[in-house]
Amino acid sequence: MRPGGAWGSALRVSWPVLGGAWGAWLGFGGYLRLPPNADSFGSMLALGFFVFFAVIGLLAGAVAGALIGGSVEAVLQRSGAGIAAAIVVATVLNVLALWQIAGFVQAKYPGLRSQAAAASDGAGAAAGRAAAVRGSANPVPEPSRKNSCAEPPPPPQSRERAAWESECR
Numbered sequence: 001m002r003p004g005g006a007w008g009s010a011l012r013v014s015w016p017v018l019g020g021a022w023g024a025w026l027g028f029g030g031y032l033r034l035p036p037n038a039d040s041f042g043s044m045l046a047l048g049f050f051v052f053f054a055v056i057g058l059l060a061g062a063v064a065g066a067l068i069g070g071s072v073e074a075v076l077q078r079s080g081a082g083i084a085a086a087i088v089v090a091t092v093l094n095v096l097a098l099w100q101i102a103g104f105v106q107a108k109y110p111g112l113r114s115q116a117a118a119a120s121d122g123a124g125a126a127a128g129r130a131a132a133v134r135g136s137a138n139p140v141p142e143p144s145r146k147n148s149c150a151e152p153p154p155p156p157q158s159r160e161r162a163a164w165e166s167e168c169r
Contacts, residue, residue, distance in 0.1 A: 011087050019065020020058045026102050027057030069094040
């Protein structure tokens with residue numbers, strides 16, 4: 001057993017476990033955002049693809065977590081840092097590196113991106129994606145409604161004048 005005690009061993013084991021869980025969530029998280037469609041074979045097909053991406057994310061995250069954490073710890077211990085300091089720094093750097101890898105993957109493959117992350121891009125990008133989902137590349141603008149109260153003189157007819165007064169006053 002490597003030095004560092006039970007806590008050190010637990011942190012070393014957590015690197016691939018948490019990396020794999022993060023990768024699996026990255027691969028499968030988009031499925032939970034899909035609208036339910038029980039009448040279609042497409043839902044089962046989408047589930048199959050997202051499970052496939054979750055397995056790939058699990059394996060890639062576990063390997064990345066183990067490699068990043070282990071190599072940072074080894075470099076720090078060879079440079080003279082203590083075991084506890086090396087494990088803590090390796091854990092923090094592991095989390096930061098996995099976070100950056102997840103951001104890169106979501107930017108490269110936007111189909112895996114969740115709605116919450118897509119909404120933070122801004123209203124223009126979200127509106128463009130919503131229009132693409134609806135099937136229209138250019139959303140149709142709503143017709144401008146004329147404000148009848150903005151006209152200075154009220155209508156001269158008694159019926160229209162009564163309606164104007166009930167609306168505008």
